Amino acid sequence: MSVRVLLVDDQPLMLVGLGILIGDTDDLEVVGEAGDGHEAVRLVRELRPDVVVMDIRMPGMDGIEATRQATAEPDPPKVLVLTTFDDDEYVYGALRAGASGFLLKSMALDAILGAIRVVAAGDALIAPSVTRRLIADFAGSSVTPAAPTPDTEPAADSHLIAGITGREREVLALVGQGLSNGEIAERLVISAATAKTHVARLFAKLEARDRVHLAIIAYENGLTPGRR
Numbered sequence: 001m002s003v004r005v006l007l008v009d010d011q012p013l014m015l016v017g018l019g020i021l022i023g024d025t026d027d028l029e030v031v032g033e034a035g036d037g038h039e040a041v042r043l044v045r046e047l048r049p050d051v052v053v054m055d056i057r058m059p060g061m062d063g064i065e066a067t068r069q070a071t072a073e074p075d076p077p078k079v080l081v082l083t084t085f086d087d088d089e090y091v092y093g094a095l096r097a098g099a100s101g102f103l104l105k106s107m108a109l110d111a112i113l114g115a116i117r118v119v120a121a122g123d124a125l126i127a128p129s130v131t132r133r134l135i136a137d138f139a140g141s142s143v144t145p146a147a148p149t150p151d152t153e154p155a156a157d158s159h160l161i162a163g164i165t166g167r168e169r170e171v172l173a174l175v176g177q178g179l180s181n182g183e184i185a186e187r188l189v190i191s192a193a194t195a196k197t198h199v200a201r202l203f204a205k206l207e208a209r210d211r212v213h214l215a216i217i218a219y220e221n222g223l224t225p226g227r228r
Contacts, residue, residue, distance in 0.1 A: 176218025
């Protein structure tokens with residue numbers, strides 16, 4: 001069965017380019033196109049796509065709010081955020097809103113096809129090297145939430161963090177730094193299978209969608225560089 005894709009962007013050339021590219025594949029299908037967040041949410045409810053490729057900066061409802069509403073639907077689609085990354089301060093908010101990852105608008109169009117397939121399969125889009133860049137960007141971003149103090153609310157998911165073991169905390173910190181399971185195994189001197197098991201347990205205990213979500217949880221709870 002083809003992966004059903006909804007394209008959301010206020011730039012017609014981006015929609016046309018992706019539409020033509022996806023039309024030449026056997027396993028991906030464009031089921032709809034939207035030029036703003038309101039239309040995107042409507043089409044998510046109407047068309048039930050598997051993956052939404054979502055722009056961030058759009059007139060009316062932006063991609064962050066559209067992502068939040070789309071992922072709140074029953075049997076929600078996976079959402080990939082399109083961003084320029086280097087100057088887009090909204091990436092963090094989009095991931096917290098429920099996006100499974102992000103794409104760079106500077107990426108080659110055929111690379112986006114592979115990313116759509118990865119997310120449709122239930123995996124995180126962001127590769128370890130890019131995750132490290134993302135976390136580093138969060139650390140210096142004006143939208144990064146301040147560290148909790150006695151007078152402020154604790155970081156999101158902190159009540160879940162309390163239920164993980166010391167080893168799982170170590171693994172979570174390394175996921176937050178963008179390390180793959182193999183790299184985590186090497187760092188902690190454990191087998192790759194054991195590292196994979198720890199990550200799977202973190203998914204369950206922290207109710208995380210994917211590795212991107214785990215990285216955000218690690219960051220917000222002070223387990224990665226730049227957040228204390």
